[in-house]
Amino acid sequence: MTLIKSISGIRGTIGGPVGQGLTPLDVVKYAAAYGTWVMAQSTAARTVVIGRDARISGPVVSQLVAATLQGLGLDVVDLGLSTTPTVEMAVTAKRAAGGIILTASHNPKQWNALKLLNADGEFLSDAAGQQVLALAEREEFEFAPIGKLGQYTTDDDFLARHIAAVVALPLVDVEAVRARNFRVVVDAVNSSGGFAVPQLLEALGVTVVEKLHCEPTGDFAHNPEPLPEHLRDIAKVLEKGSFDLGIVVDPDVDRLALVSENGEMFGEEYTLVAVADYVLGALGGGNTVSNLSSTRALRDVTERHGGQYAAAAVGEVNVVTKMKENGAVIGGEGNGGIIYPELHYGRDALVGIALFLTHLAKSGLTTSRLRASYPSYFISKNKIELTPEIDTDEVLVQMEKRYAKQPVNTIDGVKIEFDKEWVHLRKSNTEPIIRIYAESESSSTADHLAQKIIADIKEIIAVKA
Numbered sequence: 001m002t003l004i005k006s007i008s009g010i011r012g013t014i015g016g017p018v019g020q021g022l023t024p025l026d027v028v029k030y031a032a033a034y035g036t037w038v039m040a041q042s043t044a045a046r047t048v049v050i051g052r053d054a055r056i057s058g059p060v061v062s063q064l065v066a067a068t069l070q071g072l073g074l075d076v077v078d079l080g081l082s083t084t085p086t087v088e089m090a091v092t093a094k095r096a097a098g099g100i101i102l103t104a105s106h107n108p109k110q111w112n113a114l115k116l117l118n119a120d121g122e123f124l125s126d127a128a129g130q131q132v133l134a135l136a137e138r139e140e141f142e143f144a145p146i147g148k149l150g151q152y153t154t155d156d157d158f159l160a161r162h163i164a165a166v167v168a169l170p171l172v173d174v175e176a177v178r179a180r181n182f183r184v185v186v187d188a189v190n191s192s193g194g195f196a197v198p199q200l201l202e203a204l205g206v207t208v209v210e211k212l213h214c215e216p217t218g219d220f221a222h223n224p225e226p227l228p229e230h231l232r233d234i235a236k237v238l239e240k241g242s243f244d245l246g247i248v249v250d251p252d253v254d255r256l257a258l259v260s261e262n263g264e265m266f267g268e269e270y271t272l273v274a275v276a277d278y279v280l281g282a283l284g285g286g287n288t289v290s291n292l293s294s295t296r297a298l299r300d301v302t303e304r305h306g307g308q309y310a311a312a313a314v315g316e317v318n319v320v321t322k323m324k325e326n327g328a329v330i331g332g333e334g335n336g337g338i339i340y341p342e343l344h345y346g347r348d349a350l351v352g353i354a355l356f357l358t359h360l361a362k363s364g365l366t367t368s369r370l371r372a373s374y375p376s377y378f379i380s381k382n383k384i385e386l387t388p389e390i391d392t393d394e395v396l397v398q399m400e401k402r403y404a405k406q407p408v409n410t411i412d413g414v415k416i417e418f419d420k421e422w423v424h425l426r427k428s429n430t431e432p433i434i435r436i437y438a439e440s441e442s443s444s445t446a447d448h449l450a451q452k453i454i455a456d457i458k459e460i461i462a463v464k465a
Helices: 024-041 058-072 084-093 126-138 158-167 174-180 193-203 232-239 268-283 297-304 316-326 349-363 367-372 392-402 443-464
Strands: 003-006 009-013 047-052 075-081 098-102 111-117 152-154 183-187 208-212 245-249 256-260 287-291 309-312 328-333 337-339 378-385 414-418 421-427 433-440
Touching: 003 126, 009 024, 024 058, 024 098, 024 111, 024 126, 047 058, 047 084, 058 075, 058 098, 058 111, 075 084, 084 098, 084 111, 084 158, 084 349, 158 193, 158 349, 174 349, 183 193, 183 232, 193 208, 193 245, 193 349, 208 232, 232 245, 232 256, 245 349, 256 268, 256 349, 256 367, 268 287, 268 297, 268 328, 268 337, 268 349, 268 367, 287 297, 287 316, 297 309, 309 316, 316 328, 316 337, 337 349, 349 367, 378 443, 392 414, 392 421, 392 433, 392 443, 421 443, 433 443
Parallel strands: 047 075, 047 098, 075 152, 183 208, 183 245, 287 309, 287 328
Antiparallel strands: 003 009, 009 111, 098 111, 245 256, 328 337, 378 433, 414 421, 421 433
């Protein structure tokens, strides 16, 4: 059993002893801590929006969270089965004090989580997250008397408002999409995307939609992380040649992966690249942001349009902060997370789909030819396990010194630039591991670069021993 407490929320496997899994007592404890924090932020707004993906444990966790918040005296608006970006948008639309999304994102079905939002519908900052964790640790909760219990209401219509807002965006061209008569396959891993994505496609004028794993039962048909090795079912359908595009979302619909008409993966890293290319082209330029572990292709595309690219530390809240600082018109993460500020500051697969389909329609290209129009880079993902007594921070300091003649970024671990290649080293927050991502214009070179860095780390460890 696992329970992971972080600034962005509480994530764990269902069941087990208290404090070792996401048990009912743990759910109540952290919901109470969050609710207590919310009440300390504002005396005016007393409403919290909640929503969940289709996980089997979702109804139980949702009821526990709602009752706990009501017990504190907070009103709850429950969107029920929904998506992460929908809940984010509902927080601001309803002028709520915050929101909780009940989803473990790409984790398998035995997991669930409380993802915590502030009054702007954005994930908590590091400082705010630490405050919530401290409240939970101290169990400093004061529940409301009988006359001041919170109210509970539901809202089953907000997804429709979310979709309408996406379709109404100036850069979403419904007529262009409808005119292309796209034939689309959707894999929603039996969660909320199973109804959200088809509803969006209908609003965009896509009439031929093949639904694959779209029943929101929470019984995931495959590993829910949208990686190529998990998407064989949709690839097989597309290989038959009857469709133009495959769309894959994770259980809470904030990550978007695309599959070309020939069954080949478009590449999660290139979801953001393609959408950014369209947005920058339509706006005549602009700035972009992604995290340090995302492909260099976004920088190439941004500079081609005359804009400036900036890198943020890994994590959605860090990307959003950097986007605001740099006035970025689009940004996100290389895991298929599109953040389009014109709609809201959160990863949103639905707006990603609408912008991508508009781009594909206007380009006149097939999906595979559009992908071929972008510079190709390959990322090699590796890790090195260290013994607990090794000081991982000191290892990273030594790596920074070793490559001091190269451009080095240390806002999140150590990222070393080599012309059009890079390597990013980050330590795990939960175990003695250094993750090593390397990118180059060929997979073999990326692998070689990663192995060179691993050898350097081993040499540093040997010297210290």
